Every structure is written in structure tokens, then in C-alpha cells.
Amino acid sequence: MTKFVKSNEAVVMGALYAGCDLYFGYPITPASEIAHGAAKWFPMLGRTFVQAECETASVNMMFGAAGAGRLCMTATSGPGFSLMQEGISYLAGAELPAVIVNVNRAGPGLGNVYPEQSDYTPAVKGGGHGSYQTFTLAPASAQEMFDLTMKAFEMSAKWRTPAVVFADGLQGQMMETVKLPERELPRPDFSAWAAQGEPATRGNLVKSIYLDAAQQEEFNRHLQEKYARMAADAMGEAYLADDAELLIVAFGISGRIARTTAEELRREGVKAGVFRPVTLNPFPREQLAAVAKGRRVMTIELDAGQFADDVRLNLAKAGLGAEAASVKMVHRMGGEVVSVDDAVKAAKEMV
Amino acid sequence: MATIEQKGMYKAFPRSGKNVSFTHYCPGCGHGIINKLIAEACAELGLQDRTIFVDPVGCGVFTYYYWDAAHISAAHGRASAAATGACRARPDAVTIAYQGDGDLGAIGFNNAFQAASRGERFGCIFVNNSLYGMTGGQMAPTTLDGETTTTTPFGRDPALTGHPLHVCEVFAQLKAPVYIARVSVADTRRIMQAKKAIRKVFEIQRDRKGYALLEILAPCPTNFKMDPLKAASFCMNEMEKEFPLGVFRDEEAREPLAVRPVPQASGCHDLFAEKEAVPAAVDDPAVAERRFKFAGYGGQGILSLGLCVAEAARLERRHTLWFPSYGPEQRGGSANCSVVVSGTPIGSPTVDHPDVLVCMNQPAYERFVGDVKRGGTVIVDETVPVKVAPPDGVRLIRWPAIKMAEEFGVPKAANTMMLAALKKFKCTGLSDGNLEKALVASFKKKPALGEKNRELLRQAEAREHS
Numbered sequence: 162m163t164k165f166v167k168s169n170e171a172v173v174m175g176a177l178y179a180g181c182d183l184y185f186g187y188p189i190t191p192a193s194e195i196a197h198g199a200a201k202w203f204p205m206l207g208r209t210f211v212q213a214e215c216e217t218a219s220v221n222m223m224f225g226a227a228g229a230g231r232l233c234m235t236a237t238s239g240p241g242f243s244l245m246q247e248g249i250s251y252l253a254g255a256e257l258p259a260v261i262v263n264v265n266r267a268g269p270g271l272g273n274v275y276p277e278q279s280d281y282t283p284a285v286k287g288g289g290h291g292s293y294q295t296f297t298l299a300p301a302s303a304q305e306m307f308d309l310t311m312k313a314f315e316m317s318a319k320w321r322t323p324a325v326v327f328a329d330g331l332q333g334q335m336m337e338t339v340k341l342p343e344r345e346l347p348r349p350d351f352s353a354w355a356a357q358g359e360p361a362t363r364g365n366l367v368k369s370i371y372l373d374a375a376q377q378e379e380f381n382r383h384l385q386e387k388y389a390r391m392a393a394d395a396m397g398e399a400y401l402a403d404d405a406e407l408l409i410v411a412f413g414i415s416g417r418i419a420r421t422t423a424e425e426l427r428r429e430g431v432k433a434g435v436f437r438p439v440t441l442n443p444f445p446r447e448q449l450a451a452v453a454k455g456r457r458v459m460t461i462e463l464d465a466g467q468f469a470d471d472v473r474l475n476l477a478k479a480g481l482g483a484e485a486a487s488v489k490m491v492h493r494m495g496g497e498v499v500s501v502d503d504a505v506k507a508a509k510e511m512v
Numbered sequence: 513m514a515t516i517e518q519k520g521m522y523k524a525f526p527r528s529g530k531n532v533s534f535t536h537y538c539p540g541c542g543h544g545i546i547n548k549l550i551a552e553a554c555a556e557l558g559l560q561d562r563t564i565f566v567d568p569v570g571c572g573v574f575t576y577y578y579w580d581a582a583h584i585s586a587a588h589g590r591a592s593a594a595a596t597g598a599c600r601a602r603p604d605a606v607t608i609a610y611q612g613d614g615d616l617g618a619i620g621f622n623n624a625f626q627a628a629s630r631g632e633r634f635g636c637i638f639v640n641n642s643l644y645g646m647t648g649g650q651m652a653p654t655t656l657d658g659e660t661t662t663t664t665p666f667g668r669d670p671a672l673t674g675h676p677l678h679v680c681e682v683f684a685q686l687k688a689p690v691y692i693a694r695v696s697v698a699d700t701r702r703i704m705q706a707k708k709a710i711r712k713v714f715e716i717q718r719d720r721k722g723y724a725l726l727e728i729l730a731p732c733p734t735n736f737k738m739d740p741l742k743a744a745s746f747c748m749n750e751m752e753k754e755f756p757l758g759v760f761r762d763e764e765a766r767e768p769l770a771v772r773p774v775p776q777a778s779g780c781h782d783l784f785a786e787k788e789a790v791p792a793a794v795d796d797p798a799v800a801e802r803r804f805k806f807a808g809y810g811g812q813g814i815l816s817l818g819l820c821v822a823e824a825a826r827l828e829r830r831h832t833l834w835f836p837s838y839g840p841e842q843r844g845g846s847a848n849c850s851v852v853v854s855g856t857p858i859g860s861p862t863v864d865h866p867d868v869l870v871c872m873n874q875p876a877y878e879r880f881v882g883d884v885k886r887g888g889t890v891i892v893d894e895t896v897p898v899k900v901a902p903p904d905g906v907r908l909i910r911w912p913a914i915k916m917a918e919e920f921g922v923p924k925a926a927n928t929m930m931l932a933a934l935k936k937f938k939c940t941g942l943s944d945g946n947l948e949k950a951l952v953a954s955f956k957k958k959p960a961l962g963e964k965n966r967e968l969l970r971q972a973e974a975r976e977h978s
Contacts, residue, residue, distance in 0.1 A: 162785055163792050165826055178780050183601055204774045205783060209600050213593070214626040221590035221623070225597025228584035229564060229605070233597070251587050335835040335861055336819075338826060340792055345780050356582030356598070358605020360561040366576050368567075368585035373529060414861065421859030500864045 162341045168303040169236075169333045172262055172326065173198035174341070175310030176234050180348045181260070183209040183233040185222040187241060190274040191330040192264035195236035216241035220248030220261070227257035228367035230355025232314055232348070236262035238330070239272065239280055243288070249323050250289030253384075254369030258317035258351075260310065261295075262326040264333040265463075267496040275496025276330035278413060281467040284327040285441040292381055294388045296324040297442040298396075299412040303337035309439070311346070318349045320391050327441060329463065331498060332414045388443075397445030398437045401427065402452040405434030407512050410449065410472050411461040412438045415499065419461050422504040429505070431512055444471065450479035457511050460490045461499050517580065519548070520555030525577040536574050540740025542641060542730020542747070543571050545697045546706070550608070550637065551579050553711045559718060563606045566595040566634075570612040571645040589620025592627040595634040606717040607634035614644040617653035617677050624679075628723050631688030631769070635713035635724040638679060641732040642751060649735030653677035656754055661735070676754050680727050684760040690722040692761040696729040698747040702757075712764070722768050729755060793831045799855025802941055803863045805880055806930075807848035808872025808893075813927030816954060817870065818849035820931060823950035824942045825853040833858050846876055853941070868939045870930055871896060872913070881906075891933050893926070909937060909977075916972050928965045932972035 166174070172195050176184070184199035196212070203210040213219040219235045226233040237245065242263045252259050263284055267277040282288065285297050296316040298309040306328060313324035351357075356365050371377035398416075401423050402408060411419040416437035426433035436452050438445050453476060462468040469490040476485035491507040493499050516533075517523050524531040537544040554563055563581040567573060569588035576583035586594035586609075595609035616624045616638050624636060643661050644650040650663040654676050658667040680694045691713065695706040706728055713724045729751050731743035738746060777783035806818040815836055822834040830853045837848040850863035865885045871877040871892045878900055884890055886905040892898065894912040902908045913929035928951065934940050935947050948966055955962035 162781075162789050164784060164786060165790075165823065165832070174780070174784055177783075183597070185597065202783060205777045206779070207776065211596065211600060211630075214622055217590070218593040218596075218623050218626065221587060221593035222597035222600070224586060224590070225566060225584055225594030225599075226601035227597070228594065229598040229601035231601040233601070247587060248590070255585075331835070331861065335833060336822065337833050337858075338790075338793060338831075341780075341784060356564045356584050358562050358564045358582060358598075358602045358607070362582050363561050364580065364582065366583045366585070368576065368583070370573065370585060372527075376529070417858070418860040418862070424859065498862055500862065501860055502864060 163338050164341060165336055165338050166303055167194055168306040168328070168335045168337070169194035169264065170198045171303045171307040171339050172236065172310045173202055174339070175307040176260065176314065177202060177206060177208070178342055178345050179311040179314035180232050180346045181208070181234050181314060182231045183211070183226045184235065185211045185213050185219040185226070185233065186235045187213050187216050187219050187237065189238045189241045191266055191333050192236045192238045192262065194333070195262060195264070216244035217248065220245040220252070223259045224248060224251055224255070224257065227252065227259045228255065228356055230351035230357045230362070232258065232318070234260040234262065236264065238264045238266045239268045242280055242283065246283060246289035249295065250287070250291050250293055251369050252323040253287070253293035253295065254291060255367050256321040257323070257367065258314070258321055259323045260313045260317055260326065261323060262310070262328065265327065265329040267494070273496050274330060276414065276498060277463045277494060277496065278329055278415065278468065279464040279494065280327070281464055281471070284325050285471065293384060294322060294391070294442055296320055296322055296391065297327055297440065298324065299327050299439060299441050301332065301413050301416045301437065303335060303339050306332070307339045315346070316394060320387060322387070327413065329414050392443040394440065395443040395445040395448065396439035397448040398439055399448070399452045400435040400437070402434030402436060404432055405456060406432045407459060407508055408434050408436055408453050408456040409459050409461060409504070409508065410436045412441060412468065415461040415463060418499055418501060418504060421501050422461070422508065425501055425505050426508055431509060433508060444475050446475045446479050449475060450481055453481060453484050456484065458484055458488045459508055459511055460488060461504055462490060462492045463494065463498065464492065465494060466490055466492065518555060520551030520560060520580055521578050522580050527574060527577055535578060537571070538734045540731060540733040540743055541571070542697045542728065542732070543639060545703060546637070546639060546728055546730060547575060547578055549703070549707045549710050553707065553714050554579065554581060557711065557714050557718060559606050559714055562604070563608060564598050564602060566591045566598060566607065566609040568611045568615045570615050570647070572610050572612055572639065573646065575610055589615050589618070590623055591615065592620060592624040592636060595636070596627050596632045599632055599634045603633065606714060608713070608717065609634055609636045611636060611638050612645065613638070613640045613642065613652040613654040614647070614650070617679055621653070625683065628683050628689050628725060629686050631723045633717065633720055633722055635717050635726070637710065637713065638725060638727045639730050640679070640727055640755065641730045643732065643735050645732050645735055656750060678755065680725065680760045683725050688723055689725060689761055690716055690763050690766065691724040693759045694727040694729065694755060694757050696747060696752065696757055698729065698731055698744040716764060720768065721764055721766070727755070729757070790826055791829060794829045796855035799830065799941070801852065801854040801856070801858070802867045803865070804851040804853070804868045804870070805848060805863050805866040806851070806870045807846065807876030807880055810847040812847070812872045813924065814847045814872060815849050817927040817930055818851045820950045820954050821934065821940060821942070822851045823953060824940065824946040825851070827946040827949055828942050830854060831856065831858050833861050835861055846873070848876065868934070870934070872926065872930070889937065889939050891930065891937070891939070909933060911977070916975070920968050920971070922964070922968065925965060925968050928969050929972045932969045935969070936973045936977070
């Protein structure tokens with residue numbers, strides 16, 4: 162079954178198929194359609210929509226709902242995402258599953274409502290306090306807004322850490338066809354640790370505090386070991402990469418611009434390929450290294466180079482120092498989008 | 513005599529890895545008494561299995577070591593937000609938030625206030641000892657005029673810091689709360705009253721009546737820098753002058769509001785499945801990608817025109833993408849949208865070089881005409897003066913869309929007139945049948961208009977064009 166939908170609405174549908182029971186949100190452009198869809202569809206399925214008084218409230222409502230053993234989510238954009246960072250750290254510190262969708266707008270400050278990918282660092286590296294990680298996914302189409310939102314719930318529950326669906330203002334507004342799954346996912350059972358107000362969960366405690374330094378360190382080691390294992394679920398997508406001399410690395414909407422750029426370059430005789438990380442944390446380092454080895458690397462991004470730096474870091478960590486040093490970036494900021502013309506031109510200058 | 517476990521507390525408290533049988537509270541602290549009263553009320557009412565305590569940051573942080581129930585330890589100030597989440601997630605549970613005066617009165621005031629205003633189904637027990645305890649005796653919103661704290665070393669000066677915040681009195685302005693009261697634990701008589709009030713908070717939650725706020729005045733000998741007796745006396749004499757005890761709201765007998773019914777679906781499939789399912793796109797590399805841009809003023813039906821072409825493409829099982837104007841080009845009260853139709857998965861969603869440009873006004877024409885691909889087509893409304901020539905190799909069609917729609921007596925149908933031009937001059941690569949089907953489908957809420965527009969489309973298409 163297919164449906165032609167706005168990407169932001171696909172997020173809500175994906176969440177509902179994944180078994181999300183509660184939505185907490187504060188409206189903000191360009192993520193508001195997610196709240197609109199949730200306000201309509203959650204109650205129609207007997208689920209809960211709460212309009213919070215601010216993003217700080219949204220994320221702490223999620224803390225309570227996740228702590229009570231239910232799947233829950235919120236959606237926001239840059240400024241709201243900033244406000245949520247303390248709460249996301251608490252979610253990670255209490256090992257609670259929850260999904261936060263960030264439809265990135267241009268910043269810093271008020272910026273504007275047009276697309277950027279400039280929240281890369283807080284969305285991928287954890288923008289709050291302490292040594293924690295989120296499971297971060299970067300959709301590039303309405304289908305992925307649906308699929309990766311579902312995946313976010315699955316990964317968040319599996320790894321017991323908050324998941325971030327990191328989109329941008331352009332794709333939030335796009336309409337495309339989405340294939341819907343045959344059936345909804347069953348609800349996970351969190352009764353082993355959640356405070357559900359039921360006899361079986363009496364005595365359960367959801368907390369992020371360890372007053373004793375040794376215990377806090379032990380907990381931190383546990384988290385880091387968990388995050389290291391999370392790498393097994395990294396995802397990336399290669400396109401025309403097998404014989405490429407130039408590899409374009411880009412995520413989300415930039416990944417699609419990269420695809421068209423590579424096709425255009427090949428028409429003009431330049432062997433270009435694409436690698437698109439689908440998860441940004443864990444970063445698909447091995448998959449990238451496999452296609453980047455011996456190639457020049459160019460990134461396309463809608464930020465100031467935060468992503469290019471991460472590509473360099475991952476290439477270097479994979480032992481590809483020369484490839485890391487070759488990384489050049491073509492980027493736009495402020496809501497402007499990289500054109501295929503500009504990307505083609507930059508690529509030709511590299512080879 | 514009842515054992516400690518029968519009174520709702522754990523048998524031992526494993527704080528810092530050691531099992532101890534005493535709480536962490538200082539001698540004479542009100543929290544210790546309040547903790548005991550809460551545990552007793554929860555146990556006496558038989559609610560331990562159903563209770564979710566939401567614990568604060570502050571002196572109350574360790575209540576999870578004491579009360580035998582389920583606990584969620586929230587962020588500083590956010591217990592009311594977390595309790596909102598918990599009670600919405602578990603409507604059958606008894607949810608109790610425990611908060612202090614810096615926690616609730618300062619950093620988390622709005623969360624507590626808004627939760628009360630929404631009438632969330634949890635009980636909030638709010639301990640007011642006139643200062644931040646755990647953090648080191650700083651001024652709280654509830655600090656008395658002239659009271660010395662570590663951040664008001666010369667006494668609280670109302671000229672600089674205002675006056676004590678009366679939480680109950682403020683919350684009593686709200687319609688939703690069922691119960692709002694202030695009690696004290698400074699002497700035995702007051703403790704007995706406090707116990708009754710705490711039970712009431714639990715009963716209201718047990719019976720799912722609604723939101724309850726109970727403020728409890730509590731002595732803090734350590735930070736008052738007084739012995740326990742003097743601290744209790746300060747609590748009764750000074751604090752009660754500012755914060756009179758009493759019941760500000762008691763509407764326990766009130767019937768809770770019934771939630772208004774909304775249409776229900778039996779599941780995601782029931783909610784989202786389309787009546788006439790359109791099959792997924794098929795890959796066909798022989799079908800060249802075609803990029804469209806539609807531009808004009810807001811209100812000219814530009815976005816619907818684009819959607820109509822997108823829907824026709826979808827019916828034709830092409831990969832299809834539609835999106836409204838993006839980025840700064842959106843400025844200026846104009847509207848535009850892009851459509852990409854392809855036989856293979858679509859890469860870039862942006863239409864930098866359209867194959868087909870449809871313009872309903874002059875600014876749109878002048879903004880985009882130079883971008884059109886060689887071999888492409890520009891359809892522009894006849895009313896637009898063509899002062900800029902299209903690039904070489906681009907076909908220009910001036911089409912009286914607005915005029916025809918007016919002649920037909922349906923000025924709003926100018927976009928349908930444009931669709932007629934797209935169809936007539938074979939600009940879309942899509943079948944006539946699907947274009948018409950998509951047009952009719954775009955009026956699915958007003959089927960009569962769909963048929964009318966199909967008729968207008970055919971008439972417009974039949975018109976001679978020079």
C-alpha cells in the first residue's frame with residue numbers, strides 16, 4: 162500500500178506503526194506539520210497527544226512517559242532542540258528510549274525557517290552534558306522519514322538511549338510516495354526496569370544519579386561499552402561507488418543532491434560515486450572506508466563544515482589519512498541549498 | 513506496632529552502597545516527617561503497587577530509597593513535567609510528584625503551573641522551607657522579606673528581589689485543580705492535619721479526580737541556622753504569617769470532565785489506507801526525468817496545480833516528488849512549487865533548471881525564465897508582459913489562463929486553464945487520462961467541482977492558439 166504524503170507527516174505515520182503511544186510537542190516551523198499530524202492521528206488511535214508549554218517540558222514529559230515504560234516522541238527544530246539538550250542527557254543517563262525529531266532550520270539564534278544541517282554536532286555528538294550518545298538517523302526521503310522513524314524507535318528501545326531523527330526544513334516539506342508496512346510493530350515490554358504503576362514494577366527505579374564517584378564511573382564505562390556495541394547497527398548507502406575516482410559523501414537532503422551530482426559528473430566523463438551515511442551515530446565508518454580507499458573525497462553539506470570534519474575524523478580513524486586530508490567541501494548556509502551546478506563545478510576542480 | 517515496611521517504607525535504605533536504617537535528612541528537618549506521612553498514606557490506602565513517585569532534585573532527591581513503590585527521578589524543576597508524562601502514559605497509576613520550593617517555585621514554576629492548568633491527573637506535594645536546602649541555603653522565591661540566606665547575606669531586600677511567591681494562591685486562580693491546600697509539619701497538631709491532607713491527595717489520585725497541590729511548610733534547622741525547636745517556631749510564627757495555612761480549593765466531589773470523543777480508527781491501516789490504492793512506482797530507465805516549476809502569486813492555485821501534475825505522475829507509476837518553495841526565494845508574497853517526475857529514483861529534489869516552467873505572474877517569470885533548460889518549455893499567462901526573452905532553444909507559450917477562467921465565470925480555475933495548456937502542448941509526458949483523473953481527484957471533497965473543472969479543462973484545451 163502506498164500513500165503520497167508530506168515527509169513531516171510520514172514521520173507521524175512511522176511513529177504510529179512503530180507503536181509510539183505518546184507525543185509531546187511544542188510547535189515550531191518547519192517541524193509543525195509533525196505536531197499537526199500527531200494531534201489528529203494519535204487520538205484517533207486512542208493514543209496521547211500533549212501540547213507542552215515549552216520544549217523543556219516536552220523532553221521532560223518524555224522522561225516521565227518513557228520512565229513509565231511507554232514509547233514516546235517529540236519533534237522540533239533548532240532552537241527547540243537546543244532547549245531539549247539537558248533532557249536528552251537525562252534520558253541517556255537514565256537509559257530511556259525516546260525519539261526526538263529535529264527538522265533543522267537555519268541558525269544560529271533565530272536564524273530562519275529554511276533548511277540547514279547545522280545542528281550536526283548536537284544531533285550527532287550529543288549536545289547536552291556528560292559523556293552520552295544518541296542513536297542518530299538521517300533520512301533523505303519521505304520513505305526514509307517513515308522507515309527511519311520506525312527504526313529510531315526500534316534502535317532506541319534496543320540500545321536504551323534516545324534516538325534522534327535528523328532531518329531538515331527542505332525535506333520536511335517534500336511530498337513523495339511512501340510504502341506503508343503490512344502491520345504495526347508490537348509494543349516492547351519494559352516492565353523489567355520501568356515505573357509502570359503496576360504490581361510487577363513496584364520497586365523499579367528510573368534514575369540518572371550515582372552519588373558515589375566509583376559507581377558513576379562504572380555506569381559511564383557501561384554506557385561507553387554499550388555505545389561501542391551500537392556500531393554494529395551503523396547504516397550507509399553507496400551509489401556508483403565501485404569504480405569512482407571521486408567519492409561524494411553527504412547525508413540527508415545533501416545525499417540526494419550528491420546523487421544527481423554524481424550522475425551529471427558521469428555524463429560529463431568524471432567517474433563520481435556517492436556514499437550517504439544513513440546513521441550518523443553510529444557513523445558507518447567501515448562502510449565509508451571500504452568505498453573511500455584511494456579516492457578523493459568531497460562533501461556536500463548545509464552547514465559550516467561540521468560534517469566534513471566528522472568525515473575526516475572517521476576516515477582518519479579508519480586509517481585512511483591521505484583520504485582524510487583530501488576532503489574538500491561544497492556547502493551553503495542560511496537556508497540556501499547547494500545546487501547541482503555548484504557541486505559539479507567543485508568536483509571538477511578536484512579531479 | 514506496625515513495621516516500617518507496613519508503613520510503606522523499604523526495610524533498609526541502600527544509600528551510597530550501604531544499607532542504613534536512617535534517612536539522610538538533618539535532625540529537625542520537615543522532609544523526614546513528610547516522607548513518613550507520604551509512605552504511610554500510600555501504604556494505608558493500599559496504593560503501593562499502583563503508585564509512581566516522581567522525585568525531585570534537592571533535599572527530596574533520595575525519596576526513592578525510602579518509599580516502597582516505583583520511582584522516576586526527574587531533572588531539577590521538571591518533576592511536574594515528568595509526572596505529566598508518567599500519568600499520561602499510565603492513566604491507571606497513582607502519580608505523585610514531590611517538589612521543593614526552588615524546584616517548583618523557580619526553575620520549574622511554569623511546568624508545575626501549566627500542569628495544574630491542564631488539570632493533569634497527578635498529585636503535587638510541594639515542600640516549602642523558604643530556601644534551597646541541598647544546594648546550600650540560597651534564596652528561593654519563597655524566602656521571607658528580610659530572611660538571611662547564602663545569596664541574601666544582608667537579608668532579602670524586596671526592593672531588589674520582590675516578595676515571597678505564594679504558590680497556592682497563584683495556582684488557585686486556575687480552573688482545573690481539584691484540591692489546593694497549605695499545611696505545616698512544625699508541631700504535632702499540624703502534622704495530624706498534614707497527614708489528612710496527604711491522604712486526600714492520594715485519594716484524589718486513586719479515584720482519578722484530577723490535579724491536586726499540597727504545599728507543606730517545613731522547617732530547615734541547618735539552613736535557618738537554628739536548633740530544631742527554634743526552626744519549628746520560625747516555621748509557625750514567621751512563615752505562617754506570610755503563608756497562611758488553609759484550603760484554597762476543595763472540589764473533590766466535582767465530576768471530572770469527560771474527554772470529548774473524536775473519530776476512532778481500529779489501527780494504522782484503517783487510518784491511513786487509501787480507498788483506491790495506487791500501486792508503487794516502477795523503475796523504467798527509458799522514462800527521462802522531467803522537472804517542473806510552477807510559480808505565481810499565493811492564491812492563484814499554484815501549489816494545487818503542481819500537486820495535480822504530481823498526482824497524475826503517481827497514477828502513471830512514476831517516481832514523483834513535490835515540494836513548495838524553499839529557501840529565501842519564498843520571499844515576496846509569491847508562491848511556487850517544484851515537481852520532479854522520473855522513471856528512476858529521484859536524486860536532488862531542487863529544480864534549478866526546469867524542463868517546464870509555468871508562470872502566472874511577471875515577477876515569477878522574470879525570476880525563473882533564465883533557468884529553463886534548453887529544449888524546455890515556458891508557459892506564461894498572457895497578461896504577463898514578456899520583457900525578458902527565454903534562453904535559446906526554449907519554447908515560449910503565452911496562454912490566456914486568467915482570461916479564460918474569467919470568461920467561463922470561474923476565475924479561481926485559472927490553474928485548471930494552465931493544466932489545459934500543459935496537456936494541450938504535451939509538456940508533461942503523462943497520459944491525458946491520468947491528468948484528468950488527477951484533476952478530478954483534487955476536488956475529492958467537492959466532487960461536483962471536479963467534474964466542472966474537467967469540463968472547463970476540455971473546453972480550454974479545444975481553444976485555438978496562435
